[in-house]
Amino acid sequence: MAPVNVASRDYRERPSRLAGAVVWTRVASGGAGDARPVLPDGCMDLLWTEGRLFVAGPDTRAYVPQVLEAGRRFVGIRFRPGTAPAFFGVPAHELRDQREELAGLWGAGAARRLTERVDDAADPTAALEAVAMERAARAEPPDPLLAHIVASLDAGHSVARTAADAGVNARQLHRRSLPAFGYGPKTLARVLRLQRALALARDGMAYADTAAVAGFADQAHLARDVRELTGKPLGTLLRGGP
Structure with a gap:
């Protein structure tokens, strides 16, 4: 759950x-910069x-936070x-595109x-x-197959092929992906490809080369996917503009 500009002074x-x-960690500026997607x-x-603990589920689209009073602090553990x-004891698809109070997952007393x-x-x-480490020590370890799925899709x-290498069929892969990632493997592949493209473009790679290296059919495909997943053109995202 990283803002577009991870090198900003407040993040x-x-x-x-x-x-x-x-x-x-993030400190709200009280201005428009707080609304970076x-x-x-x-x-x-x-x-x-x-005064608040909550959970951000897996996103399928850009989430735009509200502008807050200057100086408000946030700390996050990103899994x-x-x-x-x-860790949370909840299937990921139940939290897809959601911000959920921890009390709804672990009970009001524990959350308080x-x-x-x-x-x-x-x-x-x-x-x-420390809270996260203590909870993780008591939780069941993730299915090792999940790391393979992520690594394979992130490699493009x-x-x-990901299903075949994992020894499952496409339907089984989809069924196991929903509770683990919040959506099917095709959506996960799109999200991971988006992140690869953003990393390359932020490093200064030309858009056409970014598209080819990240695994898009062409630059138009890159532009279309970026807009569909983020709501903004790639250039606007990289500039941090509205």
Whole structure:
């Protein structure tokens, strides 16, 4: 769940002590910059802001946060695709395109205690990371097949090849993908391809070359997919404009 401009002054991220996860922090500016879109990336997040713990499900479209009062702090733990449902105890498709209060998943009492724990901590970032690590230690480990699915699709392999390499048919792959990723493997492949393209374009690669390297048929295909998934042209996204 990364904003378009991950190098902005108000947003920072680092690898988490929780394997495969990322810790990020953000401070609201109170201006239009707060409304930078959060783009689909296949991930799910556990988020804290003062007095609140909630979950961001896997997005199929850009999420535009509201402008908040300046100085409001956010901390998040971003889970790589397929790993969060075991942690949260909820199938990913039930949280697709949703922001859900943690109380709805873990109960009001548990959510209140955890929220107070992070609220009262001298370092909310460390406190939220500790909460995540404790919960992960009690959760069932993710299905190893899920990491294969993500790696294969992120490498640009087709859904058919991904299924064959995993030893399942296309229907079985779709059925296992819904609770793990929140959507089927075709949508996951589109989301991962979008992220590959954005990374290449941010590094200065020409759009036509970006399309070819990221796995699009051509530049027009890249432009169409970016607009459908984010609601904006690629150039506007890279500039961080409205």
